[in-house]
Amino acid sequence: MATLGIPQNTIEVLQKYKFRFQKKYGQNFLIDTHVLDKIIRAANIKEEDFVLEIGPGIGTMTQYLCEHAGHVMAVEIDANLIPILQETLEAYDNVMVVNDDILKMDIGQIARERNGGKPIKVVANLPYYITTPIIMGLFESHVPLESITVMVQREVAERMQSEPGTKEYGALSLAVQYYARAEIVANVPPNCFMPRPNVGSAVIRLTRHRDNPVKIADEGFMFRIIRASFNQRRKTLQNGIGNDGSLPVTKEQAAKALERMGLPATIRGEKLSLEEFAELSNILLRMEGSHA
Ligand code: SAM
Numbered sequence: 001m002a003t004l005g006i007p008q009n010t011i012e013v014l015q016k017y018k019f020r021f022q023k024k025y026g027q028n029f030l031i032d033t034h035v036l037d038k039i040i041r042a043a044n045i046k047e048e049d050f051v052l053e054i055g056p057g058i059g060t061m062t063q064y065l066c067e068h069a070g071h072v073m074a075v076e077i078d079a080n081l082i083p084i085l086q087e088t089l090e091a092y093d094n095v096m097v098v099n100d101d102i103l104k105m106d107i108g109q110i111a112r113e114r115n116g117g118k119p120i121k122v123v124a125n126l127p128y129y130i131t132t133p134i135i136m137g138l139f140e141s142h143v144p145l146e147s148i149t150v151m152v153q154r155e156v157a158e159r160m161q162s163e164p165g166t167k168e169y170g171a172l173s174l175a176v177q178y179y180a181r182a183e184i185v186a187n188v189p190p191n192c193f194m195p196r197p198n199v200g201s202a203v204i205r206l207t208r209h210r211d212n213p214v215k216i217a218d219e220g221f222m223f224r225i226i227r228a229s230f231n232q233r234r235k236t237l238q239n240g241i242g243n244d245g246s247l248p249v250t251k252e253q254a255a256k257a258l259e260r261m262g263l264p265a266t267i268r269g270e271k272l273s274l275e276e277f278a279e280l281s282n283i284l285l286r287m288e289g290s291h292a
Helices: 007-016 033-043 060-068 079-088 107-115 128-140 154-161 171-179 219-231 237-242 251-260 274-286
Strands: 050-054 071-076 095-099 120-125 145-153 180-188 201-208
Touching: 007 079, 033 060, 033 120, 033 145, 033 180, 033 201, 050 060, 050 107, 060 071, 060 079, 060 095, 060 120, 071 079, 071 107, 079 095, 107 120, 128 145, 128 154, 128 171, 145 154, 145 180, 154 171, 154 180, 154 201, 171 180, 171 201, 171 219, 171 274, 219 237, 219 274, 237 251, 251 274
Parallel strands: 050 071, 050 120, 071 095, 120 145
Antiparallel strands: 145 201, 180 201
8 A cells, every 4th residue: 555645645545435524523634754754753663662543544644653663553433434444554464443432442451451551652643622631631541651742733732842931831731741741843734634724733742751750749739729820820829729719728828838939929820830839739738727
């Protein structure tokens, strides 16, 4: 089978099967061999790797993955793509195609059963409508993971990689950086896809930290503090936390904690690093009268 990264080959396959794109599934297929090469190189796929691909489409990237990895599992929600994948991947015996919704699957169990619990690599040109739930789901469910190398909306990639004090910095940056080192490895324009998306895209590599980068007493509590701090971006941090009805922390307690950290009372959440959010949540947890 000739590479599907060449637009003419993709068009031929789509016509043969009379395939109709489904917008609701975020279907934008890659038609650029340079971008495919870049993704594979960035993911550093080796013969011994077990790779999970989310949304193989017609199998364009899957073919590349099968050439480099030991095993590939490709999970595709659209049943109309399954017969196409059977044809485009027929040359490979190291791939398993599963017709399912990735958000409903237990990836941890797959890693345990199929890869002996060893860390897997995730590679995908993600459906943009569920980028965040997919990535956060993989991290939060503690799937054994080495890395996630994915195409996402450029704006989302920038948020994941951004530093404190920038306008892109927010709860997503902190959540991703708590679990992984984030690096944008390529910017990809709309003309590399069929059909063209309305937004620019980027490939981001998230390399899972081996050890947690910060020491926190209660991970869930820290993330609640983070979310409350960014819910009302233009408010000061102490107001954001104090006004959040679901948090057992008063504005006065938040102010006291900031003072103990030597931070100004007027500071906003967007200025705090992950280390500072960890310290803040640890102080609030220990604080007398706190019901956290
Ligand atoms: N990997 C292909 C490529 O690069 O050409 C297709 C990428 S396309 C952006 C996203 C793919 O994810 C589509 O094939 C779509 O049907 C599939 N998809 C969408 N939602 C999904 C879900 N919840 N679970 C699994 N696959 C999904």
